[in-house]
Amino acid sequence: MTGRLTIHEASLAMVTDLGRTRGPQFGLPLNGALDQYSARAANILVGNAEGDPLIELTLFDLAFTPDRDVLIAATGAEMTLEVDGAPLPQWEPVPVRAGQRVELRGMSAGMRCYVAVHGSVEVPHLLGSCAPDTVVGFGHALSADEHLELAGTTPSPMSPYLGISLFNLGICPPCLDGTAVVDVVDGPEIEEFGGTAHRLFRRPFEVSPRSNHIGLRLGGPEVPVRTSTEEKISRGVPVGAVEVPPGDELLILHRGRGVTAGYPVLGVVTSTSLDTLGQVRPGQSVVFRHVDATQARSDVRAWRKALDALRNRVTTAFSSLGFDDGVTPNQRG
Amino acid sequence: MSPTLPAEISTAGESAVRVTGRTGDRERDWRLVHQLARRFTRAEVPGFTVAIPTYESVLLEFDAALTGHEEIIALIAETVPALDLDAPLHEDPRHFRVPVLYGGEGGPDLERVAEITGLSAEEVIAAHCAPTYTVRCLGAPGGSPMLDGPALPVAIPRLASPRTHVPQGAVSLAGRQATITPAAAPGGWCVIGRTPLTVLDLDAEPLVPYRPGDTLRFEPASAREVERLAGGRLTPEEAR
Structure with missing residues (x-):
């Protein structure tokens, strides 16, 4: 089953996925x-595997039409x-008929919006991932008038009951406004900052x-100030x-960081707070909060549970509408 | 953790552990971390995602929703004693010759390195061309071959203010390390020359032709040779 999206308007929009886990061992x-x-x-x-390619748009509007x-x-x-x-809600499955124009406009909080399409889209992969790598020049920014091939082989579960918040999918969208709170655990070289490491937690940063x-x-x-000056081996x-x-x-x-470096690491932002940092805007205030690894780990597990619960509710909603096909079983991708 | 383990284990956030070789021998430390990375990658350890082995340490990353420090550290403690730290990384190491045009526009920091070391530019070049380097690991950016630095009287400090653009092919030094830059990126290392050969090829598998454990040598090239070689690819020497 072929099909495509015609892009009308795009800027700083890329197709990405959860990342190139095979990259770091090769220096990517x-x-x-x-x-x-x-x-x-x-x-x-939309019933996809979590790791399927999807559109990440940064700050600017996007408009497209599926065929x-x-x-x-x-x-x-x-x-x-x-x-x-x-107008239709975010954080809900939304049915779009062939020829209808989809517009995402006026980002009012956060930096990055994700648009997934049932069955995903067809894009080139490098080491098992389509995620753009700006350093080696891989990946593709969407531009007006181009076509993005749809990858799905099954029809989308289309129903007028989707997109009207009929089903309480119970998802908890992240809070994007105001001061962002970012959790940090101690880094392996915290002692190289002498007594200044705690400055990280004292006042807000911008x-x-x-x-x-x-x-x-x-x-x-x-x-904080680095008190050691020795050259570290990468x-x-x-x-x-x-x-x-x-x-x-x-x-x-x-996530785009070079995999090797020689600077001491004062702290490490927790996995769940990395999502928060993926949404902060220039000028926004950030407060760092010191947590231990046990707390960080229980936060990741809560995060995982919320996503698994969402998967279950989506599957239930789709089957109650008679769509048992076209939903990828619980795959974390 | 066994007190006799020849490695130091530290945590790096809730999703990573760093293992540093402490065998008392750099070569064995290097083999330890690369072999450990290989074991984790091949064993498909549940929750384990990424291994980044470098010179003397390896960062092991994992999904903290699926596993944790305790499980990963227990597996490290079980795996390390079983490694053969005298076994080479590859049975068939490959060798590469890298032509370099030193100094000038492509090597803006050659004079600086000469000044820091008290050597002449020619002596720096001779020192850089002397050793057969072992590729210690693949690093940033884009699969750089990370090498031990040449024998110079002092370690070379990184630039106080990193360059925003270091071109592809840059041959550089920092501290006790040396490398080639496969893809243009910002960088704070001292660039002493440039190779005309292309190192990174996104259409090739693997993306760069060398692996940790392979060897390479630098050779001075004239401007004319560089022109002739421009756009060629770095390929291993024929096995002898």
């Missing part, structure tokens, strides 16, 4: 959706979703415009590493 970064919760939820809402009936879902940053001018998928820079009145750095490079800012490495 992980990359992939910066807000993994929202990306996974979008795919679950066959297809179920979509938009999650992540807050936008206005309209299908042929009719997200610098020089932030991207590789790393976020944050300024504050009191930045070693693997975790996603979420909090470093203090020369200058007056913190650097927090995100």
Whole structure:
């Protein structure tokens, strides 16, 4: 079953997935959706595997038209979703008829919106992932008038009862407004910051415009100071590493980070808070909160449970509408 | 953790563990971390996602919803004593020759390195071309061959302010390390020359032609040779 999306308007929109786990052993970064919760939820809402390719749009609007009936879902940053001018909810499966125009406009909170399409889209892969890698020049930014092939082989579960919040899917969208709270556990080289490491937790920091998928820079009145000066031999750095490079800012490495580096790691942002950092805007205030690994781990498990529960409710909703086909069984991708 | 384990284990967030070789021998530390990475990758350990082995340490990342520090550390403690730290990484290491045009536009930091080390530019080049390097690991950006640095009197400090653009093919030094840059990226290493050969090929499998454990040598090339070689690919020497 073939089909395609005609893109009318796109800027800073890419097709991505959960990341290139085969990359780091070959020196390529992980990359992939910066807000993994929202990306996974979008795919679950349309019955896809969590790791299926989907569209990540950063800050700007997107408009497209499918040439066959297809179920979509938009999650992540807050936008206005309209299908042929009719407003529809985010965080819900939304049926779109062939020829209808889908528009996502006016991002009002957050930085990245995820748009999943039932059956996913057809794009090139590198080492098992379609995630863009800006350093090696892999990946493809969507542009106006291009066509994106649909990958699905089964018809979408289309029903007028979808998209009207008939089913309480019970998803809890992340809070994107105001001061972001980011949890950090101690890093392996915290002692190299002498007595200044605690400055991370004392006052809010502000997200610098020089932030991207590789790393976020944050300024504050009191930045921790590296007290050691020795040259470190390159070693693997975790996603979420909090470093203090020369200058007056913190650097927090995100999924596009180079896999090896020589700076000491003060702390590591927890997996769930990395999603929060995937949505913060330049100028937004961030408060860091010190947690231990046990707390971080129970947060990840709660996050996992919420996604598994969503999958179950979506499956139930689809089967109550008579769609048992076209729903990918519980796959975490 | 066994007190006799020849490795130090530290945590790096709730989803990663770093293992550093502590055998007392750099070569054995390096083999330990690469062999450990290989074991984890091949054994398909539940929840385990990524291994990044480098010179003397390996970062093991995992999904904390599926496993945790305790399980991963227990498996490390069980695996390390079973490794043969004298076994080479490959039975059939490959060798590469890398032509380099030193100094000038493609090597803006050659004079700086000469100054720091108290050597002449020619002596820096001779030192850089002397050893047969072992590829210690593949690093950032884009699968750089991470090498031990040449024998210079002092470690080479990173640039105080990193360059925003280091071109593909840059040959550089930092600390006690050396590398080639396969893909243009920002960088703080001292760039002493440039190879005209292409290292990274997104259409090839693998993407870069060398593996950890392979060897390479640098050779000075003239501007004319560089012109002739431009756009060629780095390929291993024929097995002898």
